[in-house]
Amino acid sequence: MSYFIDVILPIPLERLFTYSVSAEEAQILQAGMRVAVPFGKSKIYTALVHNVHTTAPTVYEAKEIHQILEDEPLVNTFQIKHWEWLAEYYMCTIGEVFRSAVPSAFLLESETLILKNENTDIKDADLKDDEFLVFEALEHQPILKVHEVAAIVERKNILPIINRLLTKEVILLKEEIYAQYKPKLVSYVALGQAYTTEEALEKLLQSLTRAPKQSQVVLSLFQLQASSKKPIKVSDLVERSGSSNTIIKSLIKKGILKDYKIQTDRVSFSSDTEKSTLKELNEFQSTALESIKASFIQEKVTLLKGVTSSGKTEVYVKLIKECIEEGRQALYLLPEIALTTQLIGRLQNYFGEQVSVYHSKYSIHERVEVWNNVLAQKSKAQVVIGARSSLFLPFSNLGLVIIDEEHESSFKQFDPAPRYHARDAAIVLGKLHKANILLGSATPSIESYYNAIQGKYGYAEINKRFGNVLMPEIELVDIKEESRKRKMKGHFSERLLEKITETLDLGEQVILFQNRRGYAPIMECSTCGHSPQCPNCDVSLTYHQHRKQLRCHYCSYYIPLQESCQACGSAKLDTKGFGTEQVEKELQELFPETKVGRMDLDTTRGKYGYEKIITAFEQQEIDILVGTQMLTKGLDFRNVSLVGIMNADSLLNFPDYRAHERTFQLLTQVAGRAGRTKKRGEVLIQTYNPYHQILKQVSVHDYEGMYKEQLYERRQFKYPPLNRILKITFKHKDYNKLNEAAEWFGKGLRNVFGENVLGPEYPPVARIRNQYIKHITVKIHKEAHLGKTKNSIKRIEKSFNAIAHFRSVRVIYNVDHI
Ligand code: ADP
Ligand code: ZN
Ligand code: ZN
Numbered sequence: 048m049s050y051f052i053d054v055i056l057p058i059p060l061e062r063l064f065t066y067s068v069s070a071e072e073a074q075i076l077q078a079g080m081r082v083a084v085p086f087g088k089s090k091i092y093t094a095l096v097h098n099v100h101t102t103a104p105t106v107y108e109a110k111e112i113h114q115i116l117e118d119e120p121l122v123n124t125f126q127i128k129h130w131e132w133l134a135e136y137y138m139c140t141i142g143e144v145f146r147s148a149v150p151s152a153f154l155l156e157s158e159t160l161i162l163k164n165e166n167t168d169i170k171d172a173d174l175k176d177d178e179f180l181v182f183e184a185l186e187h188q189p190i191l192k193v194h195e196v197a198a199i200v201e202r203k204n205i206l207p208i209i210n211r212l213l214t215k216e217v218i219l220l221k222e223e224i225y226a227q228y229k230p231k232l233v234s235y236v237a238l239g240q241a242y243t244t245e246e247a248l249e250k251l252l253q254s255l256t257r258a259p260k261q262s263q264v265v266l267s268l269f270q271l272q273a274s275s276k277k278p279i280k281v282s283d284l285v286e287r288s289g290s291s292n293t294i295i296k297s298l299i300k301k302g303i304l305k306d307y308k309i310q311t312d313r314v315s316f317s318s319d320t321e322k323s324t325l326k327e328l329n330e331f332q333s334t335a336l337e338s339i340k341a342s343f344i345q346e347k348v349t350l351l352k353g354v355t356s357s358g359k360t361e362v363y364v365k366l367i368k369e370c371i372e373e374g375r376q377a378l379y380l381l382p383e384i385a386l387t388t389q390l391i392g393r394l395q396n397y398f399g400e401q402v403s404v405y406h407s408k409y410s411i412h413e414r415v416e417v418w419n420n421v422l423a424q425k426s427k428a429q430v431v432i433g434a435r436s437s438l439f440l441p442f443s444n445l446g447l448v449i450i451d452e453e454h455e456s457s458f459k460q461f462d463p464a465p466r467y468h469a470r471d472a473a474i475v476l477g478k479l480h481k482a483n484i485l486l487g488s489a490t491p492s493i494e495s496y497y498n499a500i501q502g503k504y505g506y507a508e509i510n511k512r513f514g515n516v517l518m519p520e521i522e523l524v525d526i527k528e529e530s531r532k533r534k535m536k537g538h539f540s541e542r543l544l545e546k547i548t549e550t551l552d553l554g555e556q557v558i559l560f561q562n563r564r565g566y567a568p569i570m571e572c573s574t575c576g577h578s579p580q581c582p583n584c585d586v587s588l589t590y591h592q593h594r595k596q597l598r599c600h601y602c603s604y605y606i607p608l609q610e611s612c613q614a615c616g617s618a619k620l621d622t623k624g625f626g627t628e629q630v631e632k633e634l635q636e637l638f639p640e641t642k643v644g645r646m647d648l649d650t651t652r653g654k655y656g657y658e659k660i661i662t663a664f665e666q667q668e669i670d671i672l673v674g675t676q677m678l679t680k681g682l683d684f685r686n687v688s689l690v691g692i693m694n695a696d697s698l699l700n701f702p703d704y705r706a707h708e709r710t711f712q713l714l715t716q717v718a719g720r721a722g723r724t725k726k727r728g729e730v731l732i733q734t735y736n737p738y739h740q741i742l743k744q745v746s747v748h749d750y751e752g753m754y755k756e757q758l759y760e761r762r763q764f765k766y767p768p769l770n771r772i773l774k775i776t777f778k779h780k781d782y783n784k785l786n787e788a789a790e791w792f793g794k795g796l797r798n799v800f801g802e803n804v805l806g807p808e809y810p811p812v813a814r815i816r817n818q819y820i821k822h823i824t825v826k827i828h829k830e831a832h833l834g835k836t837k838n839s840i841k842r843i844e845k846s847f848n849a850i851a852h853f854r855s856v857r858v859i860y861n862v863d864h865i
Contacts, residue, residue, distance in 0.1 A: 050073035051065050052082070052098070056094045059142055064086075066111065081116040096120075139466070261298055356719060367379065375444050377429065377449070381452060384677050389683055401429045442480065450487070456865050489716065556670055562675055563697070572621075577613070584814055588605070642668065644664060687721055689731070707757060710745075714732065717730075805824040
């Protein structure tokens with residue numbers, strides 16, 4: 048009998064692919080194991096076994112697999128089911144889900160290696176200069192990688208050279224698979240075998256009396272061993288004895304010490320610190336916890352709406368504790384920017400080493416370790432706190448899923464596929480495991496609140512801040528009026544300046560929010576109105592004062608700051624709009640004595656960039672912190688009593704049906720950073736439009752009012768939660784072809800969905816990286832059969848792809864686009 052496996056390849060193929068295996072291999076292979084397989088002419092991919100069977104494919108001859116990569120599954124059946132759901136629901140392929148679900152270290156690469164062709168009879172003289180450099184390098188080193196060649200010829204684009212060398216038969220190419228992941232080994236020391244008795248040790252110390260440093264090391268090791276049963280790290284011994292690695296090495300050489308290595312997890316936390324006991328909940332928290340549990344019993348997804356600083360986290364902690372006591376795994380999902388050291392530290396205080404963190408800022412190696420720990424169901428990873436990708440971890444016994452800040456739009460993956468919403472995907476995952484599922488927010492999304500009102504979700508709320516601290520007092524400041532009276536200083540109203548001064552005088556801190564990074568969004572010529580544009584995208588370049596550059600926020604294009612207008616030559620250049628950098632600069636002029644910090648994408652690059660600023664602010668090394676929406680999330684600062692919103696209008700005017708909901712959420716969250724301890728905090732919102740309904744609702748904490756009004760509009764215009772939104776994006780570098788293609792597709796859709804099709808239309812930025820973009824939005828009634836709807840769309844796509852002229856146009860689906 049012949050044996051076959053169907054595998055998932057990490058590429059956008061519609062179907063599984065079949066390979067042949069031997070009877071022995073078929074014995075070993077199970078779903079979820081990785082195999083290396085040949086694909087196409089010369090590629091080798093890491094694929095995942097989906098199932099083992101005996102039916103040969105009919106349309107192609109199955110190739111043999113290359114090798115089996117491990118003897119245990121890397122991915123479990125829960126995951127494969129979940130991936131299948133994701134691919135189906137978000138209209139992508141399971142290969143795309145595979146690719147983004149596992150750490151890239153598990154997707155072995157076939158990397159091109161360059162070898163010297165031993166059979167060549169080429170002479171140096173036949174080679175160009177750059178070719179000769181590569182030729183010469185291969186004399187010394189038998190194999191070169193592509194990036195090494197690039198370094199040798201000091202050029203990025205080296206494919207032409209490689210091609211020339213290939214035609215001249217100087218080199219050969221070799222495809223080789225290699226593993227990227229290398230576990231980290233830590234060195235430990237112990238006393239040498241001969242010295243483990245007390246007697247021998249005594250003798251040793253005597254013999255070392257003339258070598259005080261060495262005897263100090265031995266003594267320290269002895270003390271360390273006495274105080275802890277754990278293995279002793281070389282680094283700890285160095286520290287304890289005040290000696291050096293060299294001395295320890297010499298002792299190892301003499302056999303007095305022996306060293307050994309253990310593989311450790313990079314992401315380890317000190318296990319020595321005492322765990323804190325859980326806090327006693329107050330009556331509001333307890334009531335909420337009881338309602339949550341009651342609704343869990345009914346197996347309902349539950350929404351916890353608790354005002355900022357009401358102590359939601361402590362409620363989560365209770366649930367996590369119960370979950371892990373039952374021996375099940377808990378997943379605590381947060382938006383990337385809310386995953387702060389503050390919060391991680393809080394959880395570690397309670398659960399110590401049982402907490403693992405999974406986060407895009409962690410290295411591949413760190414992610415592999417968390418993956419393996421979850422896979423092995425180690426207690427180390429019994430509680431995983433992570434950003435959206437952590438829902439792809441190999442949980443096998445999930446008992447609790449918490450989705451905190453569930454309203455956050457950054458839970459939606461935008462690019463590449465799968466374009467999933469982590470909240471919704473986590474709910475589906477939780478259900479597969481029959482886990483309890485809790486959504487939390489101070490400002491729930493309209494969808495989730497709607498589900499709660501409809502009774503589809505369970506519901507609990509906490510309306511009081513912890514410690515009965517009052518909700519911050521919110522004041523709207525009319526900057527139109529102040530501008531008219533010429534009372535503005537830069538972008539600061541008199542009222543805001545007054546409040547800042549007052550707060551600083553009391554030794555308290557201030558947070559200022561501006562929703563744009565950079566100095567000023569654009570430069571504009573006051574003579575002719577021209578503003579410098581990105582050549583690759585249809586946007587004006589953004590002025591970054593610090594680097595004296597004009598930069599594109601969509602691609603990486605930039606130019607140095609212009610002295611005069613490129614269109615008319617006038618030197619009268621002006622800035623329009625403003626960003627965090629300019630707020631910072633103005634503050635430094637207005638309050639020269641004050642320490643101002645800035646938190647945005649530009650200042651928080653690097654793994655610890657963000658933490659550094661937060662810590663500095665916590666330790667009050669910074670008095671005023673200016674930032675973008677990064678500072679709205681989950682931060683708990685003790686000494687902040689004033690929050691200023693520089694300009695609320697740019698949020699409200701965003702061209703999107705969610706702009707109002709988002710503005711309410713964002714402003715409420717930023718406001719929530721004020722006065723989290725005893726004193727009531729104050730919030731000033733500067734706006735040209737103080738009578739705007741949303742701003743009024745924010746100022747009196749009227750979530751209900753906002754919800755009702757928004758729901759009414761959503762119903763009117765057929766938006767979520769009453770309808771689903773499917774956005775189809777078309778991309779092509781040829782403007783005319785894109786237009787024709789999108790029109791053709793739009794017509795097809797209109798035949799089926801009639802007036803529920805919007806567009807095709809250009810987005811506000813209609814060209815990015817030289818690709819023109821058009822969107823079509825399809826509104827799908829909640830009750831409509833989603834599968835059938837998608838099938839009709841796929842059918843249209845099939846006929847579309849049959850038209851040769853359109854084939855190069857990219858079509859991208861975004862289900863539940865937000
Ligand atoms: P939220 O997540 O709702 O914004 P937090 O959980 O951060 O609120 O709680 C706000 C503050 O109140 C935190 O500093 C927290 O330590 C404190 N707190 C919350 N609940 C309790 C409790 N039951 N006992 C003591 N302190 C609490
Ligand atoms: Zn000009
Ligand atoms: Zn650009």
